[in-house]
Amino acid sequence: MSSGGGKASTPKLLDDNLKSKQFYRVLDLISEGPIAGPVDQEHLSSFKLNKTPITDSNGNVNVNGISVAWRPGSETQEPINGFSAIEATTIVNTEVTYDTPLVRTVTDQDVTRVRFNIGVTGLMEQDSKGNQKNTSVTMVIETRTGSSGWVMEKTVTITGKISGEYLEAHVIDAPDTKPFDIRVRRITPDSSSDLLSNGTVWNSYSEITDDNLSYPFSAVAGSVIDRDQYTDTPSRTYHLRGLIVDVPDNYEPIARTYSGLWTGGFKKAWTNNPAWLFRELAKNTPIWPGETRRIHRC
Incomplete structure (x- = not known):
């Protein structure tokens, strides 16, 4: 006695x-400059994303x-490569259907x-x-x-097969007439099937x-972040030594020590000594709320 029917075929997958590949590109204005910069100048331990170095x-x-x-934040600093333009991103995150174009x-x-x-x-089909x-x-x-x-x-036109979301970036020139x-x-x-x-x-x-855009007198940091690592733009934290100020020329600011007699001269250096920081604040034009950098030095 024979059995009927054939063997079911395996679907081709x-x-x-x-x-x-999507990236976040973030440019942060850190402070007025010039500053000494990251505490770790050799590696990236002074830069943190979501509090992780x-x-x-x-x-x-x-x-x-x-x-x-x-x-x-020097006066003559060069632009950061890839950040010489200003970008403002607007999230749309909306389905585009045949009957409803998005404007x-x-x-x-x-x-x-x-x-x-x-x-x-x-x-997929x-x-x-x-x-x-x-x-x-x-x-x-x-x-x-x-x-x-x-x-x-x-x-x-997008051709291929993907089981999840897939995005492409496309750039156009803006019309001369604004707004548009x-x-x-x-x-x-x-699809109806x-x-x-x-x-x-x-x-x-x-x-x-x-x-x-070189942002003179402004300390800035530019980050390119793999979007696969984060669902939203991660927070950025910087461990820095701040403004370079005048300190006595016989002063070692890291060790906070003086050598020999001070003859009245000054040099430029970073310091966390409150006395020399106060002198910097007292002798320079104040940085009022809303100002992005000091305009004048006495």
């Missing part, structure tokens, strides 16, 4: 093949995927470029037997000034103002 004092890494650069307005007169973070909530295959979805980025019509700036509207519009019809996953999302956009 695809590995995820879309890879994205990036390295220990021996350079052993505690947090991967982080780079930090700083400037002490936002940029009002800043100085904006030169706009970066869009857009992508998919998942991307399968047949009735469970076999998976790559699929694609298309969106467009558009701008509009005044009462004019929409102008297409960029077409974005920006729009993300879905071209591919929305459980066998097709291709939801689209507008995560955020950044208004970029290009300039050669």
